[in-house]
Amino acid sequence: MKDDKFLWKHDTDDYKEYFSSARTWEQIRCKKEAVNWSDGVWFKQGIPRCTFIVWLAIQNRLPTGDRKRQWGITQGCILCGDRDETRDHLFFACPYFYTIWDRVAGRLIGRRINPDWSDMLRLVCLGAYSLLDQILIRLLFQVIIYHVWRERNLRRHQQGIKGTDQLVCMVNKVVKNRITSLGYKGHHGLEGLMRRWFEVFG
Numbered sequence: 001m002k003d004d005k006f007l008w009k010h011d012t013d014d015y016k017e018y019f020s021s022a023r024t025w026e027q028i029r030c031k032k033e034a035v036n037w038s039d040g041v042w043f044k045q046g047i048p049r050c051t052f053i054v055w056l057a058i059q060n061r062l063p064t065g066d067r068k069r070q071w072g073i074t075q076g077c078i079l080c081g082d083r084d085e086t087r088d089h090l091f092f093a094c095p096y097f098y099t100i101w102d103r104v105a106g107r108l109i110g111r112r113i114n115p116d117w118s119d120m121l122r123l124v125c126l127g128a129y130s131l132l133d134q135i136l137i138r139l140l141f142q143v144i145i146y147h148v149w150r151e152r153n154l155r156r157h158q159q160g161i162k163g164t165d166q167l168v169c170m171v172n173k174v175v176k177n178r179i180t181s182l183g184y185k186g187h188h189g190l191e192g193l194m195r196r197w198f199e200v201f202g
Contacts (some may be wrong), residue, residue, distance in 0.1 A: 018089035038102055040125030041142075045135050045190075047178055053149055058121070060087050064147065067068070078155045088117040090152065097148050099164045105140045107200045108133050130197040133191070136175070142167050172201055 007015035010023040041054055056062050064073035065085030077085040077135040092098055092115045101120075106113045112123060124141045127134065147170055151162055162170070179197060184190045
């Protein structure tokens with residue numbers, strides 16, 4: 001007669017003597033269909049703090065004016081004065097945001113650029129561009145959303161006002177710093193990322 005022993009479930013009707021955290025996670029997690037925007041948000045060259053804000057924006061979970069109305073707070077767009085501050089207004093439709101987006105990303109996107117959130121999200125995630133251009137467009141998408149959201153919050157708390165020219169310079173600096181930090185050199189497939197940025201932005 002053999003002694004009883006513990007076995008770890010790895011899959012249906014598949015038990016092993018060793019524990020696997022990956023196999024356990026796959027069994028207990030709630031699986032959902034992949035979303036079509038994931039590649040445009042979660043990519044290696046992204047900046048984590050920017051990625052997080054973009055993810056919240058896509059989920060429409062940022063505390064914009066339309067969401068604050070549910071709490072009894074009336075709040076318009078502090079960047080342009082529009083009475084209705086929504087996610088779709090703030091990102092792309094707001095003249096402040098769109099001016100920055102057009103001046104920087106417009107050089108890569110061309111005539112397809114427009115002030116519609118859904119169109120731009122689709123273009124950022126699924127646009128048919130070269131690999132270098134696609135990375136730069138996605139990076140710009142994140143950086144501009146993050147810094148415009150930050151500027152919006154700073155204005156709400158009377159902590160200074162940056163014009164569109166200053167934000168454009170800041171975006172340029174952040175993108176260059178990010179590309180530099182990636183350290184692509186030699187024969188790496190993305191070694192030309194900084195060169196492409198200088199070609200576009202000058």
